[in-house]
Amino acid sequence: METITLHQVTCPNCGSAVMSYSALAQDVECPYCHQMMRNVEALTVKREVACASQIMPFTSSLQDFGQHLVNALVKRKYVPQDIFSYLNAENAMKIYLPMFVYEGKYHTRWSGYTEEKNSKDGTNEKHYIDGFVIKEFAVMAPAYESGQLPEELKQFAATFPFDAAAMKPFDLASAQEENVATIEANADPDAVWSSTVKKQVEDMADQAARNDAPGGISRFKQDTHIDIYSNGRLVLIPFWFVYYNYRQERYFFIMDGSGRKEKLTAPVDADQKKNANKYNIYYWILGALIVLGAVVAWMDNPAGKFLIGAGVLGVIGMIIFDRMRRKKIHNAAQEIRKEGAARFLGQ
Numbered sequence: 001m002e003t004i005t006l007h008q009v010t011c012p013n014c015g016s017a018v019m020s021y022s023a024l025a026q027d028v029e030c031p032y033c034h035q036m037m038r039n040v041e042a043l044t045v046k047r048e049v050a051c052a053s054q055i056m057p058f059t060s061s062l063q064d065f066g067q068h069l070v071n072a073l074v075k076r077k078y079v080p081q082d083i084f085s086y087l088n089a090e091n092a093m094k095i096y097l098p099m100f101v102y103e104g105k106y107h108t109r110w111s112g113y114t115e116e117k118n119s120k121d122g123t124n125e126k127h128y129i130d131g132f133v134i135k136e137f138a139v140m141a142p143a144y145e146s147g148q149l150p151e152e153l154k155q156f157a158a159t160f161p162f163d164a165a166a167m168k169p170f171d172l173a174s175a176q177e178e179n180v181a182t183i184e185a186n187a188d189p190d191a192v193w194s195s196t197v198k199k200q201v202e203d204m205a206d207q208a209a210r211n212d213a214p215g216g217i218s219r220f221k222q223d224t225h226i227d228i229y230s231n232g233r234l235v236l237i238p239f240w241f242v243y244y245n246y247r248q249e250r251y252f253f254i255m256d257g258s259g260r261k262e263k264l265t266a267p268v269d270a271d272q273k274k275n276a277n278k279y280n281i282y283y284w285i286l287g288a289l290i291v292l293g294a295v296v297a298w299m300d301n302p303a304g305k306f307l308i309g310a311g312v313l314g315v316i317g318m319i320i321f322d323r324m325r326r327k328k329i330h331n332a333a334q335e336i337r338k339e340g341a342a343r344f345l346g347q
């Protein structure tokens, strides 16, 4: 196994292991607790770790990350209009996480019975039916067991899909030059396969077999065989993470290093939400009118059809009116947040 050197220092404030491919500078900010560590050079230990086969490079800057957060807060419904006056972002974390990639092919044989009507005597006949699905898969899973990472980032990374097209061969020189934090790949690829990834691939195969089988199949059975080409190939995936505060509450924003996937939690303005939903009661009233119409119609009263018609027309009118009204509310709130964002970014 090919190995490379990681430079590691233990943060005196929070005890996290801070790692990088490049030599650590005199003073380094801990990416976990954001304390400055002074004179770390003398404390640095070198560790030999497994070399990643591929890397998904960062194609976004810290500024891009901030811009994505601002855009997400402008766009998100019910975010308070004064969000940018009270927003207080902590230092962002920029990190490469080691992941295992499992590639292979699953072969799934399925069988079951379909029912058909016999045209002669009208009785139902069961017919045996079977089929075969072969598909390639590429599944990624965390290659680390780390208590240091924020729980939210761990969960986001654990479900991040593998994208072969975004990968580049790992090159130590550029990893050193980038000087981005990383963590050690300390999980066992075989253990990760049997504890999580195998089940994921089996579920994929089961779903593919069910999609391949005709609808209404009974006594469905499938049998899956998995061929693996790469059993836990090590790759590095880039992530941004930040906690931000709004009026004493903490929220987070995560983005992958390419800016394609992100996740945000944000405060909700209860008044805005209440205002947007304030006509929901009319849907209930109109619904009751339709039900009443159905009951009246069932009693052979001609007024029933009239009530149903009025109810349906009412619902259609309500949808058109309410949708426009909600859009106006969201747009107005968005405009205010946009102005706040411009002030915030201009600071």
Ligand SMILES: [Zn+2]
Pocket (backbone or CB within 6 Å): 011, 012, 013, 014, 015, 016, 030, 031, 032, 033, 034, 035
């Ligand atoms: Zn620390």
